[in-house]
Amino acid sequence: xxxxxxxxxxxxxxxxxxxxxFTNPFYLPRRELFxxxxxxxxxINKGNLLDVGCGSKPYRNLFKVDKYIGLDIENEGHNHDYExxxxxxxxxxxxxxxxxxxxxxxxxxxxxxxxxxxxxxEINRVLRKDGLFLLTVPFLWDEHEKPFDFAxxxxxxxxxxxxxxxxxxxQQYKTNSHVGIIFIFINIILYKFIQTxxxxxxxxxxxxxxxxxxxxxxxxxxxxxxxxxxxIDNIILAKKIxxx
Numbered sequence: 450x451x452x453x454x455x456x457x458x459x460x461x462x463x464x465x466x467x468x469x470x471f472t473n474p475f476y477l478p479r480r481e482l483f484x485x486x487x488x489x490x491x492x493i494n495k496g497n498l499l500d501v502g503c504g505s506k507p508y509r510n511l512f513k514v515d516k517y518i519g520l521d522i523e524n525e526g527h528n529h530d531y532e533x534x535x536x537x538x539x540x541x542x543x544x545x546x547x548x549x550x551x552x553x554x555x556x557x558x559x560x561x562x563x564x565x566x567x568x569x570x571e572i573n574r575v576l577r578k579d580g581l582f583l584l585t586v587p588f589l590w591d592e593h594e595k596p597f598d599f600a601x602x603x604x605x606x607x608x609x610x611x612x613x614x615x616x617x618x619x620q621q622y623k624t625n626s627h628v629g630i631i632f633i634f635i636n637i638i639l640y641k642f643i644q645t646x647x648x649x650x651x652x653x654x655x656x657x658x659x660x661x662x663x664x665x666x667x668x669x670x671x672x673x674x675x676x677x678x679x680x681i682d683n684i685i686l687a688k689k690i691x692x693x
Contacts, residue, residue, distance in 0.1 A: 481681070499575065501555040504519075611687050621686075627670045
């Protein structure tokens with residue numbers, strides 16, 4: 450029974466379907482993140498791909514590439530028990546030769562990098578010219594994986610730092626820029642106080658307490674904000690245009 454519940458809990462984490470409304474406290478942000486990554490994954494459909502900070506490789510099946518390699522580091526603030534890391538590294542230098550990957554993806558990792566320029570230079574180094582780089586970064590979110598949470602980036606900040614490190618943005622999205630974001634934040638706040646170490650108990654809490662706010666966020670997501678200055682995540686597809 451516990452294994453069955455755990456399987457549901459994990460499967461609905463990154464690609465929540467309708468059942469995720471009742472199991473995932475961050476239903477709408479995760480659903481929108483998956484939806485846009487799926488759209489952009491159609492651009493990355495050949496060659497070798499490096500997933501930096503891969504974790505459990507939640508988006509692996511979206512990318513139809515020849516080879517998919519997951520790279521990650523170990524730290525005290527993150528549990529790797531259910532992850533699929535191919536190669537661990539020291540957090541500084543990627544253990545690869547220059548210009549060997551056709552594509553790189555990096556999902557919800559940059560905020561945990563203390564030296565972003567060095568990090569992006571490493572991505573530039575291992576990526577071929579005109580190679581694609583898919584990057585997702587939270588904008589409005591709580592501190593997480595403490596104490597390894599170092600930054601938040603605006604869309605303008607990301608454009609600047611990517612340009613400085615040899616990349617040109619091809620497409621850029623801001624997610625969940627609608628009135629439903631109010632209820633997303635209510636769930637973020639509640640989650641911090643009422644989640645436990647028990648998956649079974651968490652599922653009950655999510656279903657009874659947090660799912661109503663998921664439903665409200667869905668209902669009010671049809672009311673768009675007058676501009677996109679308030680949003681949850683940045684999602685960017687960039688191209689390497691030069692070595693740095």
